[in-house]
Amino acid sequence: MTYELPPLPYSYDALEPHMSxxxxxxxxxxxxxxxxxxxxxxxxxxxxxxxxxxxxxxxxxxxxxxxxxxxxxxxxxxxxxxxxCMSPNSSGAPSGALADKIAEDFGSVDTFKQEFKQAGATQFGSGWAWLVLDNNGKLKVTKTPNAINPIALGETPLLTCDVWEHAYYLDYQNRKPDFIDTFLNNLVNWEFVAQQMESARQKASV
Known part of the structure; x- marks a missing residue:
């Protein structure tokens, strides 16, 4: 089967001024x-x-x-x-069951954001920062080099931030931590993340 390039779920300028x-x-x-x-x-x-x-x-x-x-x-x-994972209508923070689960597993949403930002900022070279659901049903932050993703590692991805240079350099130059901070506070589609968590829970209960 041919894998087709999906269109963006929003217009090119929908994420401005955070992403051009x-x-x-x-x-x-x-x-x-x-x-x-x-x-x-x-x-x-x-x-x-x-x-x-x-x-x-x-x-x-x-x-x-x-x-x-x-x-x-x-x-x-x-x-x-x-x-x-991004939306022009980002709420800036998770809510409902997702917020409760993040607070349970990380201590607070702020702690999660700090861990996620640290993971992305310290990924040497190209790669990705992730929020995943592990095989024990616990949320954790990971980072992977190059193309590697949680699917390959047997975990369920809920959120990712691309930290390859082409993802941010036109807008943020060498300020990768600023890009990740903006991503977390202004761009994340928390409703999508919550849907991924709920879908994973439903599959686990079958």
């Missing part, structure tokens, strides 16, 4: 599109085109003969997830 239309145009139309195109070619060559992209990610992780396929599959998936 120019950044979104380059990031989505150039970087994300390239991962999708390369993935579709490589997955055909590997004879795995009948599998979902999530299945391909799991099957190719740590397989040195399929590093290129894994990298492009994971990056195609990561970017789609990242777009959905």
């Amino acid at each position: 239309a120019r950044t979104l145009e380059f990031h989505h139309d150039k970087h994300h599109a390239k991962y999708v195109n390369q993935y579709n070619q490589l997955v055909q060559d590997a004879g795995m085109a009948d599998r979902s992209i999530e299945e391909v990610i799991k099957a190719t992780y740590n397989d040195s003969s399929k590093t290129g396929l894994f990298n492009n599959a994971a990056q195609a998936w990561n970017h789609t997830f990242f777009w959905n």
Whole structure:
């Protein structure tokens, strides 16, 4: 099956002034599109085109003969997830069951934000910061290098921030911590994050 480049869930300028239309145009139309195109070619060559992209990610992780396929599959998936993690109508903070769970597992929303910002800011080189639900049903903050994501590691992603330089350099230059801080306080689609948590809980109860 062909994996299609999804359109952004908002207009290019919808996240301004926190993320510019120019950044979104380059990031989505150039970087994300390239991962999708390369993935579709490589997955055909590997004879795995009948599998979902999530299945391909799991099957190719740590397989040195399929590093290129894994990298492009994971990056195609990561970017789609990242777009959905943002909204022009961000509430700035979680609420309801998600806020309660964050307070339970981190102590407070502020503590969670500090841990998430630290994870992203200290990811050396390219990578991602994540809020995940682990196999014990507990929330935790992680960071991964390059294309690696929680799906490959057997955990459930709820939120991610792209900390590759192309995600923020046009708007923030070398101020990566400022970008992550702005992301957390002005851009996160907390309703989407809450939906991911609820979906994971429902799957676990089946």
